[in-house]
Amino acid sequence: MQKVNYQKEMERELARLKKEQVVPKLLLHSCCAPCSSYVLEYLSNYFSITIFYYNPNISPKEEFEKRVKEQQRLIASMPFKNPVDCIVGKYEPERFFEISKGLENVPEGGERCFRCYELRLREAAILAKQKGFDYFTTTLSISPLKKAEKLNEIGRKLEQEYQVSYLYSDFKKKDGYKRSIQLSQEYQLYRQNFCGCVYSKKEAMLREREIS
Numbered sequence: 001m002q003k004v005n006y007q008k009e010m011e012r013e014l015a016r017l018k019k020e021q022v023v024p025k026l027l028l029h030s031c032c033a034p035c036s037s038y039v040l041e042y043l044s045n046y047f048s049i050t051i052f053y054y055n056p057n058i059s060p061k062e063e064f065e066k067r068v069k070e071q072q073r074l075i076a077s078m079p080f081k082n083p084v085d086c087i088v089g090k091y092e093p094e095r096f097f098e099i100s101k102g103l104e105n106v107p108e109g110g111e112r113c114f115r116c117y118e119l120r121l122r123e124a125a126i127l128a129k130q131k132g133f134d135y136f137t138t139t140l141s142i143s144p145l146k147k148a149e150k151l152n153e154i155g156r157k158l159e160q161e162y163q164v165s166y167l168y169s170d171f172k173k174k175d176g177y178k179r180s181i182q183l184s185q186e187y188q189l190y191r192q193n194f195c196g197c198v199y200s201k202k203e204a205m206l207r208e209r210e211i212s
Helices: 006-020 033-043 061-077 093-100 111-131 148-162 176-186 198-211
Strands: 025-029 048-053 084-088 135-138
Touching: 006 148, 025 033, 025 111, 033 048, 033 061, 033 176, 048 061, 048 111, 061 084, 093 111, 111 135, 111 148, 135 148
Parallel strands: 025 048, 025 135, 048 084
Antiparallel strands: none
16 A cells, blocks of 8 residues: 655645635644744745644643743744744643553554544644634654654544544655754754653653663
């Protein structure tokens, strides 16, 4: 089975929007300011964007709040062609630990992460439906550690379930991840070395020990 190029799928959709000269409303789930930087720079040329910061996986609460502030600071600092604002979701770590039961020792990038993707994307889809957004998507695919194929599979399922268009994407393509690092340096963003959950932090610490 041939792999889908989600970057090209998105480019076709963006070309259609440009041709029709419309500026739809996009609800963009964001995991952190660094990952959203390139995505905002790119997509704000085509959409009016609302960042949805919903990440119950992040621990501890101080880390969650630090990332929220960096997200808000970035939005206030970057120039955009179309409006960008932000909605901060509830901090609900108990929901993440509930879906992680029995999967605590699964390596990053496995079933625990897939459940976490869906937890966050489902909240985005629900909010997009409630507030009348034209599209929803997530910044998660910009990370080399995140599986774009799985994210888009979940997005497709939720699109059908909630009847809100999912913007298919693979933001790491075309040097998107590299650009996010450049923008993080330009705006002096706090850039963490782990996804956010206690399990990814543990893996990051182990990697650092192996390097040292």
